[in-house]
Amino acid sequence: MVLLPVITAFIIGSIVGSFLNVLIYRLPREESIWSPRSHCPHCKKMIPWYQNIPLVSFFIQNGKCAVCDESISWQYPIVEAITGCVWGICFFIFNPLLATMTAVFSSILIALAWIDLKTMMIPLSLIISGTIMISLSVIIGILEWKFVLWGALAGVAIPLLMMGLTFLMTRRQGMGWGDIQLGLILGAWLGPWDMMISLFFAALLGIIAWLSISLKKGFDRNRPLPFAPYLVMSAVIMLFLGSHVGFWFDKFLLL
Ligand SMILES: [Zn+2]
Known part of the structure; x- marks a missing residue:
C-alpha cells in the first residue's frame, strides 16, 4: 500500500x-x-x-x-x-528520513516565498532555519559537505553576477540581498547543477510573469517583482525531478 x-x-x-x-x-x-x-x-x-x-x-x-x-x-x-x-x-x-528533511526544508521555503510575494522582504529567521536544516542534513549524512559548499557557492555567485550585470545595464538593483541569502541555502540543498537549472527557470518564470503583469497593467520599468516565489517554485520542482527522475519513474511503474 x-x-x-x-x-x-x-x-x-x-x-x-x-x-x-x-x-x-x-x-x-x-x-x-x-x-x-x-x-x-x-x-x-x-x-x-x-x-x-x-x-x-x-x-x-x-x-x-x-x-x-x-x-x-x-x-x-x-x-x-x-x-x-x-x-x-x-x-x-524519498525514503522516510530524506522525505522528512526535504519536506521541512520545503515548508520553510514556502513561507519565505509567500512573505516575499506579499512584502518584498525575506525574513532572516527563515534563512537561519534553512541553514540549520542543511547543517543537520550534513551531520546525519543526507547531504555531502562538498556538494553543499559547491552548491552554496553557485547559489551566491550566479545571482551576484546577475545582479551586477543588471546594475551595469539598467543602473538598477534587480535583486535584493534577501535573494542572495536565499540562493545560498537553495544552492547548498540542491548542489551546483540543479541550482543553475533552477536559477535559469526562475529567471524565465519571472520574465513571463513580468510581461503578463505589464500587458495587463501597462509597462513600467520600475515595477518591482519578487524573485523568491519563482526561485522557490523552480527549486522545489528540481528537488522532485532533478536528480531523481530515474527513481521517480521506478516508483511510478511499480505502483
Ligand atoms: Zn472574525
Whole structure:
C-alpha cells in the first residue's frame, strides 16, 4: 500500500501549512509566532481547534470567520494545500528520513516565498532555519559537505553576477540581498547543477510573469517583482525531478 503514507504525509503537511500561514502573517509584523493562539485578524476572536482544521474548516465555513462573518483570505487554504501536496510528494519519492528533511526544508521555503510575494522582504529567521536544516542534513549524512559548499557557492555567485550585470545595464538593483541569502541555502540543498537549472527557470518564470503583469497593467520599468516565489517554485520542482527522475519513474511503474 503505497498511498497510505502519502495521504498521511499530505494531512501532516496541511497542518504544517496552517502553521506557515501563522508565520506568513506574524513574521513581517514582528509578532510572536507562539502566542497568542490563532485568532481572526478582523474580530480578534480566538479560533477554537475545531474551526481551525486545515482545508476543511475553510470550506465548511464557506471562507468566512465563524464569529464575525468576515471573508478569510484564499491564501489560507492555498498554502495548506500546497504544503500538503509537497509533503505527500516527498514521502512518495524519498525514503522516510530524506522525505522528512526535504519536506521541512520545503515548508520553510514556502513561507519565505509567500512573505516575499506579499512584502518584498525575506525574513532572516527563515534563512537561519534553512541553514540549520542543511547543517543537520550534513551531520546525519543526507547531504555531502562538498556538494553543499559547491552548491552554496553557485547559489551566491550566479545571482551576484546577475545582479551586477543588471546594475551595469539598467543602473538598477534587480535583486535584493534577501535573494542572495536565499540562493545560498537553495544552492547548498540542491548542489551546483540543479541550482543553475533552477536559477535559469526562475529567471524565465519571472520574465513571463513580468510581461503578463505589464500587458495587463501597462509597462513600467520600475515595477518591482519578487524573485523568491519563482526561485522557490523552480527549486522545489528540481528537488522532485532533478536528480531523481530515474527513481521517480521506478516508483511510478511499480505502483
Ligand atoms: Zn472574525
